[in-house]
Amino acid sequence: MITTFILDVLNDLKKNNYNLSKVTFVLPSKRAGLFLKHQLVHVIQDTIFVPDIISIEEFVEDLSGLKTTSNTELIFEFYNSYLALTKKEDQDTFESFSKWAQILLQDFNEIDRYLIPQENIFNYLSDIQELTHWSVEANQTEFVKKYLQFWNKLYTYYKHFTKQLLDKSIGYQGLIYRKAAEHCDTYINNLTDKQHVFLGFNALNTAEENIIQQFLKSGLAKVYWDIDSVFINNPKHDAALFTRQHKKNWKHFEKHPFEWVTENYSKEKNINIYGVPKNIGQAKYIGTLLKNIEAETKSLQSTAVVLGDENLLIPVLNSIPPSVEALNITMGFPLKSIPLASLFESLFHIHKTSGNAFYFKDVVKVLSHQFVRPLFYIDDIDYASKIIETIDSNNLVYLTLNRLKEIDKHSNKILDLLFSNWNTSIDLALKNCALIISKIKIHLDQNKDANLLSLEYLYRFNELFNALSLLNSQYNHIKDISTLFGVYKELLSSETLDFQGEPLQGLQIMGMLESRVLDFETVIISSVNEGILPSGKSNNSFIPFDVKIENKLPTYKEKDAVYTYHFYRLLQRAKNVYILYNTEADVLTGGEKSRFITQLELENIHNIHHEIIAPHVPVITPELKVVQKTEDSQTRLKEIASKGFSPSSLTNYVRNPIDFYYQKILKIKEHDEVEETVAANTLGTVVHNTLEDFYKPLENSFLSVDIVKKLKTQINEKVTFHFKNEFKEGDITKGKNLIIYEIAKRYVSNFLDLEIENLKAGNEIKIIKIESNNNVLIEIPELDFPVKLTGKVDRVDEYNGVTRIVDYKTGRVDANKVEIVSWEDITTDYTKYSKSFQVLTYAYMMLLSNEITLPVEAGIISFKNLKAGFLKFSKKDKAGNGAKKDALITQETLDDFYVELKTLILEICNPNIPFTEKEV
Template sequence: MISFIKSVLIDLQKKGLNLEDLYFILPSKRAGVFLKHHLSTLIDHPIFAPHILSSEEFVEELSGLQNLPNTDLIFRLYETYISLTSKEDQESFESFSTWAQILLQDFNEIDRYLIPQDHIFDYLKAIKELNHWSLEPEQTDLIKNHLKFWKHLKSYYTAFTENLLTSKQGYQGLIYREAVDNLESYMENCKAKTHVFLGFNALNTAESQIIQGLLKNDLAHIYWDIDKAFIDDHVHDAGWFTRQHRSKWNYFKSQPFNWVTQHYTEPKQIEAIGIPKLVGQAKYIGQLLDELTEKDSNVSKIAVVLGEEHLLLPVLNSIPNHITKLNVTMGLPLQFVPLASFFEELLSIHKTNPKQFYYKDVISILSHPSIYPLFDAETSNVSEDIVAYIQKNNIVYMTVGELNQLTTSHSKLIDLLFSSWNDNPRKALEHCSELILKMKWNFEDDKQNHSLELEYLYRFNTLFNQLSQLESTYKYLKSIVALQSIYRELLSSETLDFKGEPLEGLQIMGMLESRVLDFETVIISSVNEGILPSGKTNNSFIPFDVKIENHLPTFKEKDAVYTYHFYRLLQRAKNVYILYNTEIDALKGGEKSRFLTQLEVEGIHDIKSRIISPDVPIIEQKLTEIIKTPSVIEQIKVLSGKGYSPSSLTNYIRNPIDFYYDKILGIKEFDEVEENIAANTLGSVIHNSLEDFYKPLEGSILTVDHLKDFKKCTKAMVTKHFEDLYNKGGFSQGKNLIIFEIAQRYILNFLNLEIESLNQGREIKILSIESDESIDIAIDGLDFPIKLKGKVDRVDMFDGVVRVIDYKSGKVEQNKVEIVEWEDITTDYIKYSKPFQILCYAYMMRQNNRIKLPIEAGIISFKNLNEGFLKFGKKPSSHSRKKDHLITDETLDNFEIELKKLISEICNSKLNFIEKELD
């Protein structure tokens, strides 16, 4: 295969042109590297390299203007805007920057296509006046402001372009317009130059006029890279632009239209491969490269063309290890570098100039991989200690002063991160730059190789230097919000460039970087609708119909551009692998590109289609089983000596594995910050408040006066216990205030229930409150001591009947404290955990001779207080219809049998801990 560039050079040699005197103009800089390479293969003696320029460089040279970066243009446009807008109508810079980018794009299009400015701006203003939505004869302020923008567009454009031209600077469109204006004088002064344009396709009006002017004056040659299959097909988008050039350019009315090739119809192996997700495509590209390089080790013939730029890192991580040489043409966008998220988060937490910081923001900043190493101390990491302190003390908001109290060795770093920026962008930029220096010093002190991280830092240091220069030059950044807006704008356009072998090894590039280049094997990713082509996006102030009338490009032309690039890649290739995503990802993916359907319909090539998916091993779901080894049995003996609580036994009933993790291994739940008061905290507050109220009344008969006194103190008591349990977490606002009020309401409702009972003539005597109970249990076959322990919330005498009461802050129904068969009480946690607990308490108190049977035992549910005291009950079996609520010796003897069975099961060395399937 002879590449397009080489065939052009051979033709130029045949014409007898001196190659070193030529001016080559190419669509991209990248193509220039390959042109030099192919030129070196055609000469037999040293020569000076010819002039090789990209189209942008050539036009810039022709215009005499310097191309300004996009961010600078936004500031310059704002300068124009405030000079032409009355002070009361001026928008802030951050508001202006949200629409200025679209306006710049429109100015760019108008100039590149040489649209008469007066015509299009007057036309737009007239359309908007006709189309405004109000039918009222008098225009409202809203409509007046809306129309004012369109009236001012022409004056914005005129003043802005005049300002740029005065300083010999411009945006791309203005440079093109100026280049056209300078074309005549340029041609007068370059009679000895021969320009060679090669590989162009879609040309704007300015480019078209420049090339036609040079061709007309015999100062240029043009080489199209188009195939007969595309240009002769009147509906094929790949030949859309070239057909227009052939039919409309005066030059081709007298000159032949050469360079129409017939490579596309040559035999090719084309595969369309559907793969789920982007990462799936990246992994498959690695697998494909592995297979291809087994057959041919020359990877320089292979190009990987990425439809989406953020696929770059996954692809680089998927390349086989034996491919050591590669060239990445596309840069890695800085927004995908880990540092980007750190500075984005830092700007976000400071943009409201907070007096205190939300704990999740603090933890996120301190734990970020870019900052975490800076807190390393001799024995520990200070950021870890701060995070642990926040979690332990349940802190939801923190001030910078409180953070500084937690560390003396890193107070300077804490200040850089959290001290107030006072909504001052200058201070923000100073802090960010100083943080970058600290990260740099830390990497340099570390003996490990951090070249990539240092490169990241260098690029971000450059970015913040740009921001500092813009801030000091223009003085329009008045807030952190404005700074963040420009930071994001710069971040989206800046890239981290890779150093590689430009002519050797595997070539990885974006679709636009592939222009003019040819490869034998091409792998194209993300060939999905909405990506290739990108579809009907119209980010412009100029309506679609106005664009059509003024011959401005629309999505139709944009699609045709990508159609050409796609098919041009296929022209000279022998092996083509087209990958697309089969899964629907948000707003794109799932539907393969129309390009693939077109390839199949045109019938020129036999397209092999297949859907592949990664090998997912079948993981057999097995219930965890823990063998009771001698060390586990030893821990069980220790636990038995300390004592089993009713809650630990019900935890075993629920799932033996949870019991093993908690009681045998001692693994506790992660101590998270309780941002909203949790159910267990609410329950503890209610328990502790009632304990403080009732504990002094042990042995006394309860009176209405007692209860009225309790009601008066309820708020103070609840506040005290919330402060004790919730540490420094606040409960004066939001959900926590609601939960605080609920705790008070529960207690007041309970006290009212007690008052109602007393008013009905009931007598309530408090026997014990929060009583600690513990007993020894002898179990046949076990030769080590076993204890049962627990805390009984309340024991009282209600009209002469002793009641053992357990408080529950959640909702409990009467049927949840009743059983049918004794054997079931240790098997079903959901149904029988409540009766199991209250029977444990009654059993311990009987064994300690603290109560005389018969008694009642049950639950008071604060979320179901209307039901009152929910008594334990033994539901009737099939041969008995009587429901028994009294707890007798027989009741507890039956319970004892099941309790000992359960403990025996836990202690039995032959019965392993086996996980239960939870519903």
């Protein structure tokens, strides 16, 4: 077992014949007290009463006679003072107030902890504002006057606020420290021979310094420091910045020894520094280190993982090797990281915006939440899925509560809780939150053993909302959902879910501040990056930097020195040290490796192994899926063949056989999602259906200019009708959808203009068929089951006596997409020849059904390339420019096509040819 600071202190006290039962130990944290209690058994063999062991916060509370209150309650109390001292017309809302009040409370806290004369510093700040910004102006604007009034009122705010707190015997940390320092003499005078031992302190505020020095002066206290000679003898080493000041400035050390300057840091250590990319990389590597350490030492009893960035807690927990059994986590698990937090975040987000209609994505997010979804199961029917499917199929972009109830008449109560207008009253919103928790609890109670952790989540959130209800009823400052959301987030950020574990056994996981006074043989420190360790410059204060210097208030330099001390103190007695930093610089979460690492290397005291860890990334060779055909798939293929292969399904197979397998064999359909913006296929359907309405009544008749002009007058009506039919309840009155709606009308209008142009040029057009359905049997002797082709032809007409088979495309198609050189290519290259394959299939089906006589033309009209007119399929004699093209489809053309079509269908139906994925 390694020697520890706590054990050394206890041995020293025993050696000096202290009665440990009558000693009050004051430590920087409660956790340190737990370790001290554990170490007592190694020093005392006799049975004794356990001494008083308290943290410095508990000690000053006892001295002051005040109780600490939460930061949230302080904001509410402060707002009371603000309202009492501010004219009604100048008052900020509670939400606006809370944003700047947080900063001011931090300044109050600092001023009190360092015992700065309050009136002096607030008046000084006010004078600075007048001199710096506004005094040169003869006529001050209303804004300037209010700005200066704010600074002039700071001391008044402080006095009123602190008086309110003192009347209730509560306070913030700084106020408690100030009062403790004031009451210290009285407290000491009432003591008899009770000894106090202060140990493990470093950076002390002025109140703490005064209190400890008064106890030392009275002879009722002893103080132990933990600093190494390497640090205290180097006037530039920040690890001993505060200790050097205490040793130099405290009168006590003029006549008494300074205990202790140790010689531990210089002893041999195994220090390894690892640069690891990203936070997750660090978490994973911590898991690897723990696995190796456990394999070597067979125990993690004196091992600590210290997280520089506490957000790494969950990734680290997920990376701990399964062999680690004993584990203690000092840090709490932040409530904001619990899945239940995301539910209330979503609900507040929905309700804080005005209006009664909810955006569909927000609704789906709530209904899909893991804690809400089960509440919609009634008689084994998932009504949440029913609502989501209806939203998708009807393109419901915005929904009201009534519309949701129309969709699902069985879940009205839970829908009311989730979506009724919370803005009606804050009490109603909080009541709804409590009822939602209650509903979830009833569901989880059905299988308690499997849901213990989830029930613990619920309990903590129930406490949180009870606290909100209490604050609201007591102060009544929350007037709207937005403010409630702000207070909720403030509470949430400070609340944690505490872990249960063996505090003195096995692996210890903690934050940097929890490591105070504790010593470990093996230490792993993560996130040792600038901006994290140390945190660097931040100016979250109304007090300027130079004023802080003048009043001896801590600046970023002092705060960095605090972390320097903690970092080096962890290293003092450790034998094995592993320091990890993120190699990927990020301006938000820290930059390059910390100055602590550079300083360690420059000290040249220890042999340091520095290594950049590259994660092992296995080379995964992409394997194309291959699905063998089974009896079931052959049966399914026969069903498809008997119903008919469509041109699109055949070209789908050409594009990628595995897609054909999914869609046709397994019947997996793409999920219909809400179209906020009209999709391309919806636009195509609207244009197709509009032209069908126009031309269907004209079958077997010739077109005229007058007929087509008359159709143009109906464009608006027909396109609107089909948009409503296809886009369901989606909105086409604004934004991109309105533009697409106008594009659809323009497509139809331009097409009709093309018809008029052709007719005026003397061309004769006769409509033969519109949206002609075909289902024909084709002869494939090699197969012992019938095979059909099926499909719908957009238009068949006669153009100057030549029959044309026309396929509409709303996308752009160029002439080269309907030309082929070699017949073999038509069933192998989807990108180039799928359009040719489609129009030839239509021609072949219509020939078999005796709806056309050869020769004919087949091709495409592209609405994005209307100027090109009718793009005819053509067979080119050879590749290259100037090749001869044959646009007429004859029996020979279709015979050649039949050979390729038959080959393709035989491949699809061949049981020995698997469905093999193509590289995209």
